[in-house]
Amino acid sequence: MSEKKRVGVLFQEEIGTDIYRLVLDAKSIAKEALAGQFVMVYPDGESTLLPRPISICEADPETGRLTLVYRVVGKGTTEFSGLKAGMEIDIAGPLGNGFPLLSKKAILIGGGIGIPPMLELSKRLDCDKTVVLGYRDEIFLNEEFKPYADVVIASEDGKTGTKGTVIDAIKAQGVTGDVIYACGPMPMLRAIKAYADEHGIEAYISLEERMACGIGACLGCVVKTKEKDHHSHVDNARICKEGPVFDAKEVLI
Amino acid sequence: MNMKVNLCGVEFKNPVTVASGTFGSGSEFSEYTDLNKLGAVTTKGVANVPWAGNPTPRVCETYGGMLNAVGLQNPGIDVFIERDIPFLKQFDTRIIVNVCGRSIDDYVDVVSRLSDSDVDMLEINVSCPNVKEGGIAFGQNPDALLEITKAVKKAANKPIIMKLSPNVTDITEMAKAAEAGGADCLSLINTLTGMKIDINRRTFALANKTGGLSGPAIKPVAVRMVYQVKNAVNIPIIGMGGILTAEDAIEFMMAGATMVSVGTANFHDPGVTEKIVDGMEVFCKTHGINDINDIIGCVK
Ligand SMILES: Cc1cc2nc3c(=O)[nH]c(=O)nc-3n(C[C@H](O)[C@H](O)[C@H](O)COP(=O)(O)OP(=O)(O)OC[C@H]3O[C@@H](n4cnc5c(N)ncnc54)[C@H](O)[C@@H]3O)c2cc1C
Ligand SMILES: Cc1cc2nc3c(=O)[nH]c(=O)nc-3n(C[C@H](O)[C@H](O)[C@H](O)COP(=O)(O)O)c2cc1C
Ligand code: FES
Numbered sequence: 001m002s003e004k005k006r007v008g009v010l011f012q013e014e015i016g017t018d019i020y021r022l023v024l025d026a027k028s029i030a031k032e033a034l035a036g037q038f039v040m041v042y043p044d045g046e047s048t049l050l051p052r053p054i055s056i057c058e059a060d061p062e063t064g065r066l067t068l069v070y071r072v073v074g075k076g077t078t079e080f081s082g083l084k085a086g087m088e089i090d091i092a093g094p095l096g097n098g099f100p101l102l103s104k105k106a107i108l109i110g111g112g113i114g115i116p117p118m119l120e121l122s123k124r125l126d127c128d129k130t131v132v133l134g135y136r137d138e139i140f141l142n143e144e145f146k147p148y149a150d151v152v153i154a155s156e157d158g159k160t161g162t163k164g165t166v167i168d169a170i171k172a173q174g175v176t177g178d179v180i181y182a183c184g185p186m187p188m189l190r191a192i193k194a195y196a197d198e199h200g201i202e203a204y205i206s207l208e209e210r211m212a213c214g215i216g217a218c219l220g221c222v223v224k225t226k227e228k229d230h231h232s233h234v235d236n237a238r239i240c241k242e243g244p245v246f247d248a249k250e251v252l253i
Numbered sequence: 254m255n256m257k258v259n260l261c262g263v264e265f266k267n268p269v270t271v272a273s274g275t276f277g278s279g280s281e282f283s284e285y286t287d288l289n290k291l292g293a294v295t296t297k298g299v300a301n302v303p304w305a306g307n308p309t310p311r312v313c314e315t316y317g318g319m320l321n322a323v324g325l326q327n328p329g330i331d332v333f334i335e336r337d338i339p340f341l342k343q344f345d346t347r348i349i350v351n352v353c354g355r356s357i358d359d360y361v362d363v364v365s366r367l368s369d370s371d372v373d374m375l376e377i378n379v380s381c382p383n384v385k386e387g388g389i390a391f392g393q394n395p396d397a398l399l400e401i402t403k404a405v406k407k408a409a410n411k412p413i414i415m416k417l418s419p420n421v422t423d424i425t426e427m428a429k430a431a432e433a434g435g436a437d438c439l440s441l442i443n444t445l446t447g448m449k450i451d452i453n454r455r456t457f458a459l460a461n462k463t464g465g466l467s468g469p470a471i472k473p474v475a476v477r478m479v480y481q482v483k484n485a486v487n488i489p490i491i492g493m494g495g496i497l498t499a500e501d502a503i504e505f506m507m508a509g510a511t512m513v514s515v516g517t518a519n520f521h522d523p524g525v526t527e528k529i530v531d532g533m534e535v536f537c538k539t540h541g542i543n544d545i546n547d548i549i550g551c552v553k
Contacts, residue, residue, distance in 0.1 A: 001284060047317075050521065210312050213275075218323065218520065220310075220311045220323060222309060232326065234328070
């Protein structure tokens, strides 16, 4: 069950250039949340209309804390970055599906602002796992993974870890696994889909698309699928509802 | 105080429904709003066969509104009858089915298939700006509109609402054509054709290049058109376009609408329809209005 409610801000901090960690007191949502699900965050602004989809970075069912990590890119995220402890914000969730928790040796891959959902996943996967994080230049949200997994880093500028992409890092550092979980920019996801195909391993990828409702009603956020989708009865699945996590084999990206 | 309204012999517990395409088939919103509180649920456009719709991006935000070019993706009438009608039947609300097609035969096919279904009214979408064939082609030419209205009316055993496009020079001409063709009711407005360019990427924001503009930005245009149509025809009107609050809904009724549809506002707040229903009651109470019907078209 998902719901829309007004929740309190516990604290917010800037953890990188224009990258914020927002911690919310969202009891029922945090309790229900699965790794890989997202919430819709409703700006209060006079100049915005639509809610903004943000992945769940951490959800603690016990304390009810829900952590979001986002990059400021436009009007909505600029407004969110002004939130302070004690203020309130409307959110709806948890939305979409989550990553399946398989008991197989896992590679968790996060690229840029696709890294946040991998944190809750790394906590919930009770198996042998390596986390591969890809950055353009500045590193953020990497230390947080260390209690839960081995961390391998790739950066485009080569200042940290392997110079290049996450796939370059996987190859250079000999990372292996039987299943891949990934979230990040489309070129990275395409490369991962190809890599998984080539190595005959499963891959679950989290996709992004422009959304209006976030709850499966507007049909704005679809992705082409290999088979007929059970809901739409055409080769389109809703990213907000059937996704955002898909078996890479099932989507045409 | 009376909030009930009557459209072509069908009674609605209040004048609020949702705009087609913004509320799915109701099930998606049922976690966020009590469907029993709505006068009716108007469902997403449905065709005789499944439609895949347009490529993405299909939606984008604009100042005070949004553009969409979903392209009438729908699972087809068979799935709709099997899955969506029974779902809605669990609630104490009326059902208005929005119908789309590429040819007159397509529309007639859907309308005929719905004759045995337990739904209350059919809304014929001849105004979608996002599909190449059918859709708006019927809504921009009075002769074509007259013809399709007659054909649909002949096939239907339920009251017919013709949904008008604002993308015309004179909407009253279209309204009169639909009335002449036998339409029982009119709904307006559908979206206004618009465009947004991403200046950093030098691309269109939508894959379809153009999309339909909806939301608060279009409300003054919609109110004006409802007023014009009210004064041009003798059949009732469902008004829509940018309704966000109870006051907006009241404005449409004063302009001449018997019912109102809430569209894009559902994305802004999935619980908004209930608030609008409650807010309209409060407005009536505080203004000493005993019957909501008294305000319909009260501004001359
Ligand atoms: C399932 C999902 C999970 C996401 N998780 C995160 C996350 O954890 N952290 C994070 O920083 N970002 C995340 N994003 C991207 C985030 O939604 C956008 O950066 C954000 O909506 C931008 O809003 P804005 O008002 O600041 O930008 P503006 O450019 O002003 O937004 C205008 C409109 O475009 C939409 N939009 C802009 N960029 C994107 C985008 N990349 N994806 C989808 N819609 C977009 C906005 O929602 C809004 O409707 C996620 C997107 C999706 C679909
Ligand atoms: C995402 C989206 C999908 C829509 N789909 C349909 C549709 O299937 N059939 C239709 O007649 N109108 C459709 N419309 C138009 C709305 O029903 C309504 O006429 C229009 O959006 C104006 O109202 P609003 O400003 O309250 O949204 C759609 C609008 C949006 C935003
Ligand atoms: S955002 Fe509306 S269906 Fe996914």
